[in-house]
Amino acid sequence: MDATLDAVVIGAGFSGLNAARILRGEGKNIVVLEARDRVGGRTKHGQIARLDIDLGGMWLAPSQVRLAELADRMNVGRYPTYLAGKSVLTMAGKTGLVNGEDFTEFLTIQEKIQAYLLLRKINHLLSALDEVDPWGSPQSKKLDSTSVEIWLCEATQSERLRSLIRVICASLFCAETSQISLLFFLNYLKGGGGLESMISADTGGGQNLLFHGGVHQIARNMAQELGSALRLNEPVHSIDVSNGIAVVNTQSAQFWAKRVIVAVPPTLTNKINFNPPLPSAQTALHTRLSMGSVIKFWIAYPTPFWRQQGFNGSIVRDDRPASPCFDVSPPNSELGLIAGFFEADHAIHAGDSNTLHRRETVIAMLAAHFGEQALKPLDYIDVDWSREEWSKGCYGAFAPPGVMSHYGSSIRTPHRSIHWAGTETATQWAGYIEGALQAGERAAQEVLRGLS
Amino acid sequence: MDATLDAVVIGAGFSGLNAARILRGEGKNIVVLEARDRVGGRTKHGQIARLDIDLGGMWLAPSQVRLAELADRMNVGRYPTYLAGKSVLTMAGKTGLVNGEDFTEFLTIQEKIQAYLLLRKINHLLSALDEVDPWGSPQSKKLDSTSVEIWLCEATQSERLRSLIRVICASLFCAETSQISLLFFLNYLKGGGGLESMISADTGGGQNLLFHGGVHQIARNMAQELGSALRLNEPVHSIDVSNGIAVVNTQSAQFWAKRVIVAVPPTLTNKINFNPPLPSAQTALHTRLSMGSVIKFWIAYPTPFWRQQGFNGSIVRDDRPASPCFDVSPPNSELGLIAGFFEADHAIHAGDSNTLHRRETVIAMLAAHFGEQALKPLDYIDVDWSREEWSKGCYGAFAPPGVMSHYGSSIRTPHRSIHWAGTETATQWAGYIEGALQAGERAAQEVLRGLS
DSSP states (O other): OOOOEEEEEEOOSHHHHHHHHHHHHTTOOEEEEOSSSSSOTTOOEEEETTEEEESSOOEEOTTOHHHHHHHHHTTOOEEEOOOSSEEEEEETTEEEEEETTOGGGGSOHHHHHHHHHHHHHHHHHHHTOOSSOGGGSTTHHHHHHSBHHHHHHHHOOOHHHHHHHHHHHHHHHSSOGGGSBHHHHHHHHHHTTOHHHHHOOSTTSTTOEEETTOTHHHHHHHHHHHGGGEESSOOEEEEEOSSSSEEEEESSOEEEEEEEEEOSOGGGGGGSEEESOOOHHHHHHHHHOEEOOEEEEEEEESSOGGGGGTEEEEEEETTOSSOOEEEOOOTTSSOEEEEEEEETHHHHHHTTSOHHHHHHHHHHHHHHHHOGGGGOOSEEEEEEGGGOTTTSSSSOEEOOTTSHHHHGGGTTOOBTTEEEOSGGGOSSSTTSHHHHHHHHHHHHHHHHHHHO | OOOOEEEEEEOOSHHHHHHHHHHHHTTOOEEEEOSSSSSOTTOOEEEETTEEEESSOOEEOTTOHHHHHHHHHTTOOEEEOOOSSEEEEEETTEEEEEETTOGGGGSOHHHHHHHHHHHHHHHHHHHTOOSSOGGGSTTHHHHHHSBHHHHHHHHOOOHHHHHHHHHHHHHHHSSOGGGSBHHHHHHHHHHTTOHHHHHOOSTTSTTOEEETTOTHHHHHHHHHHHGGGEESSOOEEEEEOSSSSEEEEESSOEEEEEEEEEOSOGGGGGGSEEESOOOHHHHHHHHHOEEOOEEEEEEEESSOGGGTTTEEEEEEETTOSSOOEEEOOOTTSSOEEEEEEEETHHHHHHTTSOHHHHHHHHHHHHHHHHOGGGGOOSEEEEEEGGGOTTTSSSSOEEOOTTSHHHHGGGTTOOBTTEEEOSGGGOSSSTTSHHHHHHHHHHHHHHHHHHHO
16 A cells, blocks of 8 residues: 555546546546446436436536537537527516517516616626635625525515526525525626526526537546546545545545545535544535535427427426426437426425426426427436435535635635535536536646645 | 334434433333433533533523423432622623623613613514424514524614624524524524523523533433443434334344434434435425534632632623633532633634643633633633534534525424434424423324324
């Protein structure tokens, strides 16, 4: 056991894989330990009607340069989310159709004015925030004492706009507005380029592009490049950095390394025993963050028949559990595919039923809007991410009030030779694959500096 | 392995021990599994200057009838917390001395009026709350969206009163006001008989009486009565209730039982694999609750010399980390003992230093008020409860905003043959030993009904 590694990377999601790729590129001797029997973390390969699909993260925003570059290098092509036609929208008791994503069509003139004012309030708050050090701003304690819900009820009198923000929060965080710190919400928006860009599937938006064959294959390609440096089914039990060298223990093996990168969701670090213990503020942060709750579903039809009816397949309803959903049919297939989500409390409630029951819920919603053809899908599949042992939720961790301003500043602070990756530690697009890549890159750079 | 037990009780804190005691009293065949090498949970035996003391929970309120009755039966006597003389109080930049606990002496006439109005607001909110079903009230969602901090800043303009409530929250929950749901706060106060009774050490208050020899000995006595039915060092890995019988697995053994009582802090249930999985709302509740942060210290002097100076030993300062502290010297000893706390963020920061450093902090504070004699203690001891593997914090779990109203109703709901105990599941004095006993009693009764 005198073969001391340069680094051990824990977690083979996009963050750990990217850290490993960069370290190997610099000729470092590393090992990647992954608890699951697969790579990709909160992205995951699946099949529906024999087509390869993403059961986890899947979209690309044009501003997400790291992910785009990786995909280009691997020749993984993209296609835009289908938006031509009408979306179905229900908000606070009113149902209607709008063109593409233009939800403002749905608002009265008065509500449009209020929406403009609300967005200006948000952007004003965002402009005062430092995205790298949001806890350092003079306003941070106050913003962090408040839940998004409390702020929302003060910020607008429009029940329809409140409903819209609640749906957006559920979609971004898979949590309810009452559970999310306003400071965390704002910081998240800031890192993703603002509210409008994050919720949009149109040009420039967070849900703009999809990968032919799925984004998960990029993780698999990165894993292949690692060869035998990647070890699956190796959950880490303990990390001892009390002496100069780091000792990483799994059930079956022990690894000695100069540096360690922990690239797992912060809420899962509690499964690892650290010696010496992590700084108290870091433990407090990790234990107080919560994972969002989401069940992602896919449903397949012989054709995207809704398009002929003038629909684009998008349904956003604040009164139905299986929303939002989108037409994600790949252009090189005849199949009609819709992917959607049970989010936040809807996911928690639907988590106690079963796939068959959820399938019925989805079909009933689609049939209500797209007619009888929706009753006969070819295939249906879903994944409850809260039940995945090594995720315990998706898309990311969120902070309840009073956590970020008190302990947030330690989220990226190395503990002796331990460095932190994972999308939650990103300063841009935290909670997204792009954030995972950025965090992995930053952790790798820390390690390279530490080794030199 | 055909010897099927009536019940397995997991956790030998006061809650599990009481459940076991009641089940055995009814002739049931049970086993108690405890992860630690000792019983008592969040109570713990210690010694200072050769005197037996409590390193965890220790006080008795006169209205806590279950604990009093147990103590009576075991002939464990009580003595009142010493209050004769002046307490030191600092709040929002003003330091002063008050008689006993009468902090109102410290307030201006205007502040007294505001304090009266604030207390009336709290009591008004309490009167509208159902202590068994707080999440069912029409107001619950709104109360639960708010942190105590946000409510506080609206409820009073007095910075001194705000500071007082912040100190009270730190003392009750070992957490900051910005982190605690107002609904949770109110429900907690309701179960403890209201704010005034909970914060008082005088007749009727939560800190009124101390046990000769320590409350931990009551847990030890209960454990002795269990004999070989108690198994220490047996952390439970998994519970399988998928077939009619419950199968409880530890590292070394397997137990079959008709019923299971889980009597551990809800945040620790995540260490146990349940098959079938717990209901999603129950998992969401357990993962979203947080444990408070506290370091309890004891310091011993040859005599309670501060008494001669007219002090009662109580120091409550919002600007010092080692506060509050109290004179807890037993009347049958000549020693002068002070017990106190690093709470909430003070505990988190002090958790990264060491016992020697914390000892200096405590001594400096005592010397500043009680003079040079404080510089030479006989002994000092402290425990960081966040670092205790099988507690991960004290005194109890608290709920951030948006948790109780969404998932709280499942806190006592049995999952097949699994029943829930632990002080957090109590309807009265949750977070106290009395709550632990009440919860254990209720769970035992559920099991008895289930077995009959």
